[in-house]
Structures are given as C-alpha cells and as structure tokens.
Amino acid sequence: MAVEYYQMFLKRLLMLTMLFTGMAATVHASEEDVVVFAAASMSEAISALGTEFEKRTGFPVIASFAGSGTLARQITEGAPADIYISANLSWMDYLDQSALLEPGSEVVIASNKLVLVAPSETKLPDPFQFEKLPVILGTGRLAIGNPAHVPAGTYAKAALESLGLWEKIEGNLVMLPNVRAVLALVDRGEVPFAIIYETDMRLAKNIQLAAVFPRDSHPPISYAMAKIKGNDGHSTGLFYKFVRSEEGREILRRHGFLAFEN
Numbered sequence: 001m002a003v004e005y006y007q008m009f010l011k012r013l014l015m016l017t018m019l020f021t022g023m024a025a026t027v028h029a030s031e032e033d034v035v036v037f038a039a040a041s042m043s044e045a046i047s048a049l050g051t052e053f054e055k056r057t058g059f060p061v062i063a064s065f066a067g068s069g070t071l072a073r074q075i076t077e078g079a080p081a082d083i084y085i086s087a088n089l090s091w092m093d094y095l096d097q098s099a100l101l102e103p104g105s106e107v108v109i110a111s112n113k114l115v116l117v118a119p120s121e122t123k124l125p126d127p128f129q130f131e132k133l134p135v136i137l138g139t140g141r142l143a144i145g146n147p148a149h150v151p152a153g154t155y156a157k158a159a160l161e162s163l164g165l166w167e168k169i170e171g172n173l174v175m176l177p178n179v180r181a182v183l184a185l186v187d188r189g190e191v192p193f194a195i196i197y198e199t200d201m202r203l204a205k206n207i208q209l210a211a212v213f214p215r216d217s218h219p220p221i222s223y224a225m226a227k228i229k230g231n232d233g234h235s236t237g238l239f240y241k242f243v244r245s246e247e248g249r250e251i252l253r254r255h256g257f258l259a260f261e262n
Helices: 004-028 042-055 068-076 087-099 128-139 151-162 166-172 179-187 198-203 236-245 246-254
Strands: 034-039 061-066 083-086 107-111 114-119 144-145 173-176 192-199 207-212 222-227
Touching: 034 042, 034 068, 034 166, 034 236, 042 061, 042 179, 042 198, 061 068, 068 083, 068 087, 083 236, 087 128, 087 151, 087 173, 087 179, 107 236, 107 246, 114 151, 114 179, 114 198, 128 192, 144 151, 144 179, 151 166, 151 179, 151 198, 151 222, 166 173, 179 192, 179 198, 179 207, 192 198, 192 222, 198 207, 222 236, 236 246
Parallel strands: 034 061, 034 083, 144 173, 144 192
Antiparallel strands: 083 222, 107 222, 114 192, 114 207
C-alpha cells in the first residue's frame, strides 16, 4: 500500500482527534459537569462509568478520548479537564512535574495486556513465534501507536526492543495517533499486523489474535487516574470515588480490564 495513503489517513485521523477532543473540552458549561480526559483505549469503559454515574447522581460526565500524551499536552495548555486518566504512568508524571495534579490524587485503577493481531482471513503459523515476525511481515506494514505520545506505542516499542525485533522491522512500522486508530487500520485489513491492547479486540469485527506479548517484555500496563489541580469540585470528587468503588471496578472488569482496589 502506498506511503501516500498512510500519510493521508494519518492526517484525517489527527483532524478527527482534534475535532472531538476540542468539542468535548468546550462543552464544559456547568460547574456540576465532570470533564474527563481519558486514554482512547478506555473509551467504552469510561463512557459506561459516566452513564452509570449520571444515573446515580444527576451530574453529567463529558469525556474526551485520545492518546494519553495528546491529552496531557492539552491540559498543560489550559484545557479544562477535571480528571485525567492515562494509559501509562509517564504522562501522569509529566503533569505532576508541571504541578497540574491535585496532590495525593494519583491512583492506578487498572491494567491490560499487549497483543499482536492480524486480520481474520490471515493464515497464521501455529504456534506463532515472535522471532519470525520480520520474515512473516516481509514488505508488509505493522501498525502501532506513536511511541512519542501513545502509551500503547510505548509499550509496543519496549516489547519489540526486548525481543530484539525493533531494528529489524522499524522500516515496516505505521505509527498512528492513538490505539483505536491502530485497531481501525487492522480491522479493515489495511495492514497485515498491529499491536493493540487485549481489551480492544472486543471492538473489532475482522481480527484474530496472533500472540500475547510476554509480560516481562514491556513495562507493566498501568492505567492511572488523578484530579486536575484547582478543579476538585463536589461532582469531580464523587466521580473519582465512583471509579474506585466496587461498582466502578466491576464496570472496568466487564470491559476486560484488570481492575485494582485502592
């Protein structure tokens, strides 16, 4: 597939990401609204948490989903988030070092698995061996999140480096702005392989599992949540507690996450 196609596809995705995150940020019209900036891989789970929370309290939850790095940078630029949920700890530390988090509010709420997937019609070797991936790929593309600002991409790069594959397939990589963009590309059969989270597989219609990356091949996948400094209102505090409650953890588990008690 032509490189120009991927560049055009990437530009469309970036425009959509900016549109939707911008829309979510500007809708914050009431102090009772809870504005949540969350990793794209948690879209369905956070939406479900927001729906249930609003039923219980009457407080609306307005969610904006994108790559964790994209959202963190928007917060540093003044985007009016109340709660930030990152797919790794690095971007949470980035906001903490910028003195933008409510002190003591950072908690790890969930974990995930990193997987290699392929379109359903692809004939995969059984068993699949990671060391043979460069040969299997040939001139084909491997889609991942951009490691510069997408945690799924950061984990993917770490795993590929750990397995001695990064330098061998770096020229085959298509780097996208969030993990859902990666999922969309492989689900449409436009790349032969992609690296996503296990929970994302539930949303696809046309993919299959090739292999699960060993847990020790990458840093632990940790979803962290924190309140944004100065935005710790009553409704924000209630939502923060709801996510950490047993009811909140059960919603996370229903969406495939390993939910942590804390």
